[in-house]
Amino acid sequence: MSLSTAMFRTRLAHTARRQLPARRWYAAGVSGDVGKDAKAGQPLLPGIDALQLQVNKTASPKQLPAPGAPLLFGRTFTDHMLKIRWTEQAGWEAPQIEPYGTINLVPSAVVIHYAQSAFEGMKAYKRADGNVTMFRPDMNMKRLNNSAARLALPTFDGEQVIELLKQLIRLDKEWVPEAPGHSLYIRPTLIGTNGTLGVQPPTEALLFVICSPVGPYYPTGFKPVPLYGTTEYIRAAPGGTGAYKLAVNYAPGVVAQKAAASAGYQQNLWLHGPEHYITEVGTMNAFIVFHDADGGLELVTPPLDGMILPGVTRDSVLALARGHAAGARIEGMPVGKKVRVSERPVTMEEVSEASTSGRLVELFGTGTAAVITPVEKIGYQGSDVLIPTGPGGMGPISGPIWKHLTGIQNGLIEHEWNVVV
Amino acid sequence: MSLSTAMFRTRLAHTARRQLPARRWYAAGVSGDVGKDAKAGQPLLPGIDALQLQVNKTASPKQLPAPGAPLLFGRTFTDHMLKIRWTEQAGWEAPQIEPYGTINLVPSAVVIHYAQSAFEGMKAYKRADGNVTMFRPDMNMKRLNNSAARLALPTFDGEQVIELLKQLIRLDKEWVPEAPGHSLYIRPTLIGTNGTLGVQPPTEALLFVICSPVGPYYPTGFKPVPLYGTTEYIRAAPGGTGAYKLAVNYAPGVVAQKAAASAGYQQNLWLHGPEHYITEVGTMNAFIVFHDADGGLELVTPPLDGMILPGVTRDSVLALARGHAAGARIEGMPVGKKVRVSERPVTMEEVSEASTSGRLVELFGTGTAAVITPVEKIGYQGSDVLIPTGPGGMGPISGPIWKHLTGIQNGLIEHEWNVVV
Numbered sequence: 001m002s003l004s005t006a007m008f009r010t011r012l013a014h015t016a017r018r019q020l021p022a023r024r025w026y027a028a029g030v031s032g033d034v035g036k037d038a039k040a041g042q043p044l045l046p047g048i049d050a051l052q053l054q055v056n057k058t059a060s061p062k063q064l065p066a067p068g069a070p071l072l073f074g075r076t077f078t079d080h081m082l083k084i085r086w087t088e089q090a091g092w093e094a095p096q097i098e099p100y101g102t103i104n105l106v107p108s109a110v111v112i113h114y115a116q117s118a119f120e121g122m123k124a125y126k127r128a129d130g131n132v133t134m135f136r137p138d139m140n141m142k143r144l145n146n147s148a149a150r151l152a153l154p155t156f157d158g159e160q161v162i163e164l165l166k167q168l169i170r171l172d173k174e175w176v177p178e179a180p181g182h183s184l185y186i187r188p189t190l191i192g193t194n195g196t197l198g199v200q201p202p203t204e205a206l207l208f209v210i211c212s213p214v215g216p217y218y219p220t221g222f223k224p225v226p227l228y229g230t231t232e233y234i235r236a237a238p239g240g241t242g243a244y245k246l247a248v249n250y251a252p253g254v255v256a257q258k259a260a261a262s263a264g265y266q267q268n269l270w271l272h273g274p275e276h277y278i279t280e281v282g283t284m285n286a287f288i289v290f291h292d293a294d295g296g297l298e299l300v301t302p303p304l305d306g307m308i309l310p311g312v313t314r315d316s317v318l319a320l321a322r323g324h325a326a327g328a329r330i331e332g333m334p335v336g337k338k339v340r341v342s343e344r345p346v347t348m349e350e351v352s353e354a355s356t357s358g359r360l361v362e363l364f365g366t367g368t369a370a371v372i373t374p375v376e377k378i379g380y381q382g383s384d385v386l387i388p389t390g391p392g393g394m395g396p397i398s399g400p401i402w403k404h405l406t407g408i409q410n411g412l413i414e415h416e417w418n419v420v421v
Numbered sequence: 422m423s424l425s426t427a428m429f430r431t432r433l434a435h436t437a438r439r440q441l442p443a444r445r446w447y448a449a450g451v452s453g454d455v456g457k458d459a460k461a462g463q464p465l466l467p468g469i470d471a472l473q474l475q476v477n478k479t480a481s482p483k484q485l486p487a488p489g490a491p492l493l494f495g496r497t498f499t500d501h502m503l504k505i506r507w508t509e510q511a512g513w514e515a516p517q518i519e520p521y522g523t524i525n526l527v528p529s530a531v532v533i534h535y536a537q538s539a540f541e542g543m544k545a546y547k548r549a550d551g552n553v554t555m556f557r558p559d560m561n562m563k564r565l566n567n568s569a570a571r572l573a574l575p576t577f578d579g580e581q582v583i584e585l586l587k588q589l590i591r592l593d594k595e596w597v598p599e600a601p602g603h604s605l606y607i608r609p610t611l612i613g614t615n616g617t618l619g620v621q622p623p624t625e626a627l628l629f630v631i632c633s634p635v636g637p638y639y640p641t642g643f644k645p646v647p648l649y650g651t652t653e654y655i656r657a658a659p660g661g662t663g664a665y666k667l668a669v670n671y672a673p674g675v676v677a678q679k680a681a682a683s684a685g686y687q688q689n690l691w692l693h694g695p696e697h698y699i700t701e702v703g704t705m706n707a708f709i710v711f712h713d714a715d716g717g718l719e720l721v722t723p724p725l726d727g728m729i730l731p732g733v734t735r736d737s738v739l740a741l742a743r744g745h746a747a748g749a750r751i752e753g754m755p756v757g758k759k760v761r762v763s764e765r766p767v768t769m770e771e772v773s774e775a776s777t778s779g780r781l782v783e784l785f786g787t788g789t790a791a792v793i794t795p796v797e798k799i800g801y802q803g804s805d806v807l808i809p810t811g812p813g814g815m816g817p818i819s820g821p822i823w824k825h826l827t828g829i830q831n832g833l834i835e836h837e838w839n840v841v842v
Binding site for chain 2: 115150191197201208246282283
């Protein structure tokens with residue numbers, strides 16, 4: 001079984017429940033058995049169990065952001081956080097909801113020295129009916145488990161963590177903003193915490209979750225961004241970690257972002273190999289739309305080849321576009337024209353030629369934070385490759401898909417992707 | 422100026438000293454000016470100044486390790502640690518020596534989420550005359566500054582930090598072990614600490630130093646290790662961070678180490694590209710010795726091409742071998758034979774063919790923790806490539822160089838590389 005598909009399968013060992021009846025169980029050695037079932041004869045250790053949750057409410061709630069105040073991304077945090085500790089010897093401990101506060105690490109903690117850290121970005125939305133929903137949390141739990149396995153961090157039962165997220169969000173429900181385009185950004189993070197300075201699988205870990213109310217990523221509306229095609233630095237390479245949401249994928253990209261900004265571009269476009277394959281847009285997945293030879297449109301995104309993050313927004317855009325092509329029509333999407341969806345490599349040469357010939361329709365990034373970000377040009381090898389942009393900044397595919405997707409997220413359109421908190 | 426050579430040049434701005442006379446200064450915006458001098462007109466901010474050191478001694482010293490007790494790598498830490506905080510607005514604050522204790526981070530700290538962390542591994546040795554010396558600390562300070570610049574972390578005046586290291590080691594001098602092969606391992610670490618969840622240059626940072634008394638890495642003597650040639654995972658790639666000592670280079674390697682161990686090998690050998698170029702041995706630099714066509718020996722290590730860590734031990738081995746070739750004879754090294762030193766790429770095919778033909782003399786890893794690690798075989802594509810090993814585990818080059826190098830480090834051989842604490 002390959003690492004990218006490997007996930008630990010939680011076992012409910014009913015026979016062992018007599019010893020510790022109230023706990024969920026998993027087989028020990030999971031962090032030593034990436035992609036394999038636990039070996040026979042290994043002891044069972046406690047898994048994450050939402051029923052064991054202990055809640056310690058804050059005695060001094062913070063002031064809620066004033067209605068209408070700008071909520072910049074990732075600067076304001078709610079009153080509480082979730083913490084679940086793990087040790088190699090004793091498995092997952094009882095989950096704790098505590099007042100938001102510092103994480104105290106021994107100075108030799110492996111997360112500090114060797115970056116043993118995986119995380120997720122998720123959102124919860126307050127609907128007009130007052131309900132709060134999370135968007136496709138199962139996808140995030142699956143990916144966090146895959147990320148954990150890539151770093152030999154412990155894996156866990158995602159359903160239990162979703163239940164705990166619900167309880168955390170319920171407790172801090174007044175922090176979920178109501179205004180259009182606002183949401184509660186949720187950041188589950190899993191780190192190695194043991195303090196032995198060796199490059200080894202962590203023997204102690206902490207899964208914690210913090211929440212941040214956020215306003216629209218582009219508060220003044222969609223203004224297509226200029227990108228700089230980065231050829232000096234890489235984000236990922238075959239055999240690396242680009243397909244996982246790991247801390248290690250981010251720090252090295254800051255210099256590329258700075259170089260893009262110095263050259264007058266807002267973000268950078270990650271290109272791979274001598275062919276300059278388009279891989280990702282800053283911290284977002286990349287989508288390109290071409291005119292097809294038969295008069296239709298082709299919506300393209302790079303394939304999940306081990307270098308591309310399997311984004312939840314990426315997956316949602318693909319699903320909606322494929323659904324539209326199959327007849328589940330999305331309002332505003334071209335109807336006379338066939339929309340073909342492809343996961344295939346695209347080079348800068350293809351985009352550049354399509355820009356010149358008129359075959360290029362649009363190019364955009366997708367991600368949880370900004371949902372969809374249209375692009376207006378790419379600085380590439382000394383000149384700018386121009387990207388068509390539609391009225392209001394969005395193109396003929398990204399516009400209707402953005403409207404439909406955010407309609408689902410905000411509860412205007414019913415969809416099974418929404419999970420009520 | 423390329424990033425790899427970029428270093429911030431500290432300026433002592435004498436004219437500005439009138440305002441804040443006791444502080445050393447540097448030009449603001451350094452983390453935004455990788456490899457460039459500060460722009461004219463930018464305000465000067467305080468640099469690290471050893472004269473500002475504040476010492477808060479522990480009230481409850483820990484028990485020293487019992488003489489003769491085994492000191493496993495990175496598990497025991499001394500009584501004190503050094504901390505120096507930095508902010509974008511105010512530069513470097515006064516250095517603090519404090520009792521060894523936890524580092525308390527906001528849960529959104531960038532080091533946790535985006536791995537903004539660079540570190541060093543250094544050693545101090547207690548000599549027979551009672552003096553304690555550090556080995557080539559200037560090399561570590563230079564590399565830590567290069568690493569910091571790669572991540573847009575703040576840079577600093579390495580000489581000031583060396584002075585602070587001296588004071589820290591003097592305070593904890595009873596922790597420097599005296600037994601042969603023992604030393605004090607020193608871990609300077611620089612992390613981004615601000616709590617804004619954006620992938621940006623850190624606006625707050627902490628440089629801290631912890632120290633750990635360590636015994637010989639191989640307490641039972643040199644036993645050449647079996648390596649597994651890793652082709653499924655990468656350590657580094659062009660445009661990445663392999664040439665810098667960053668946290669991000671370590672977590673992704675744990676699964677490769679686990680795969681090597683599962684296959685019955687002690688460590689893994691990092692191979693690059695379809696040619697399977699030898700790059701590094703686990704967390705060490707790689708050296709290979711071949712018989713030359715003219716009857717001499719060729720000592721080869723991969724070149725500093727952007728993927729190889731510029732190891733201090735690597736540099737020292739090269740310097741000693743080149744010195745020997747130039748006449749500064751190393752005891753035990755072949756004298757009749759010419760020893761040629763090369764920094765050039767080596768493929769597994771070359772090593773495999775040399776193993777079969779008898780041209781291969783030895784292969785070893787170098788690093789601060791273990792100094793020199795001889796290799797006995799490489800598991801590669803289903804079979805083992807055998808490496809000759811000499812009496813006592815070491816080969817004809819590694820043995821004499823190890824003896825000479827550790828002789829310098831232990832003070833038996835006088836050398837300018839030793840810096841008295």
